[in-house]
Amino acid sequence: MPIISRGFHGKRQEGPSDRVPPGQYLTDDFPVLSAGPTPHTALEDWSFSIHGGAEPVSWTWDEFRQLPTETVTVDIHCVTKWSKLDTSWEGVSVDTLLDAVDHDAAYLLAFSDGGYTTNLPVEDVTGGRAWVAFAYGGEPLEPEHGGPARLLVPHLYFWKSAKWVRGLSLRDEDEPGFWESNGYHLYGDPWREQRYWGD
Amino acid sequence: MAGAVQETPRVRTLLLDAPGWADHRAGQHLDVRLTAEDGYQAERSYSIASAPGEELAITIERLDDGEVSPYLVDEAADGDQFEVRGPIGGYFVWDASDPRPILLVGGGSGVVPLRSMARHRERVGSGTPMKLLYSSRTWDDVIYRDELETIGIDVVYTLTREQPPGWTGYARRIDRELLEETAWPAEQKPRVFVCGSTRFVDAAADGLLELGYEPGWIRTERFGATG
Secondary structure (H helix, E strand, O other): OOOOOOOOOOOOOOOOOOOOOOOOEEOOOOOOOOOOOOOOOOHHHOEEEEEOOOOOEEEEHHHHHOOOOEEEEEEEEOOOOEEEEEEEEEEEEHHHHHOOOOOOOOEEEEEEOOOOEEEEEHHHHOOOOOEEEEEEOOEEOOHHHOOOOEEEOOOOOHHHOOOOEEEEEEEOOOOOOOHHHOOEOOOOOHHHOOOEOOO | OOEEEEEEOOEEEEEOOOOOOOOOOEOOEEEEEEEOOOOOEEEEEEEEOOOOOOOOEEEEEOOOOOOOHHHHHHHOOOOOOOEEEEEEOOOOOEOOOOOOOEEEEEEHHHHHHHHHHHHHHHHOOOOOOEEEEEEEOOHHHOOOHHHHHHOOOEEEEEEOOOOOOOOOOEOOOOOHHHHHHHOOOHHHOOEEEEEEEHHHHHHHHHHHHHOOOOHHHEEEEEEOOOO
């Protein structure tokens, strides 16, 4: 029996219940969550690298932007409780990037400008489930939202979609990243409400 | 709920009697879950306003189109019940054993977790230099106004929208020049906590970087649409 909050009725935003995970509410805004200052990396200084495979690989911005791109429309869910439906992104599939690497890793740590990291199982970023996105709503991705490029892993809480991403470090073991070392769940499935340690 | 303090017309502090609550660290937050009689639920996160060791308190600003904050600011009364979960977060926290000078930069209700830090410093008798830059719209929007007079740290106000007659303080958004005049010099390698809207946080953090602060010194907490 839950505790009833006397006099609380709620606004009962209408949302398709099969698209809004438990404990989330819908917003039309695009709130920002980050732990420090917003990095501003010039495109000529930007690269994306993958190490931990047989050979390290790296793309400059121009090389990266010559890779095939996909446009996807997905729902995103932030651990701070907001969800946003039908967000439109353009990016390079992580499948495309990992195809360039000979590896048998089960996990990876995505790393970003500003020192941010987040850990993911490789199977969660392959099979058409993750992208390195450089455009949002048809426009170049703003720095405050992770531009020039961020990871996009929409089926997990949005902190896993690392802003300002600069590469992937492949590894055999799952190792907690930044928020995962600061109280947040190692995996972060919004449908199982895996917000914090112990969920 | 075990008490309330109306801080400003839009902002209220709720004192919570939370059996089994584990003590928090200054700067952490908690989750509130409200349940309606028919089982409908809504959850939001709020910064903890009290210092570690004190009776648990949260300070909430009413967002007019919000779902949870209007209830907590206008409706909830002593004895009412709701669920809290926490404490949460291990990064935006100040540990009193940290010897570095502390710069707190708050915009609007972003002052709440910073107040926890300032109270914590006072309660433990810390001699750590601590300073608060606090941006509000008007003097009447200043949260914890009386308390900040006596909390034992320097408080620099800026009022961005309207100033009382005879106001001699700052009267504009935080910018580089204001920071240069008020923030600890970069040579002191301060630790910085900035909390407010995204635009506020970016302006403060970018300004501090221009003054020679390093990104790793600056911890930020931004709030967007959390109604």
